[in-house]
Amino acid sequence: MAKTLELEFSTEFGKTARISVDSPKEPIDEEVVKLSMAQIITSDVFTTASGRFVAAKGARVIERNVTDYELT
Numbered sequence: 001m002a003k004t005l006e007l008e009f010s011t012e013f014g015k016t017a018r019i020s021v022d023s024p025k026e027p028i029d030e031e032v033v034k035l036s037m038a039q040i041i042t043s044d045v046f047t048t049a050s051g052r053f054v055a056a057k058g059a060r061v062i063e064r065n066v067t068d069y070e071l072t
Helices: 030-043
Strands: 002-011 016-022 051-064
Touching: 002 030, 030 051
Parallel strands: none
Antiparallel strands: 002 016, 002 051
């Protein structure tokens, strides 16, 4: 089962932007996530079409299952 940690940020123009991290280390440490998101914001490395990241909005783990069917 593939897992992705999705970090949501508010941008300077009032939109939401996301960064996805594949196969995050589990269990998720909420304090580390909060600290990491704060560091991403203060580093000002990422910009989007809706502006710079200005606040952490949320984080979530997304699990995805894929079942392939061979059609012959």
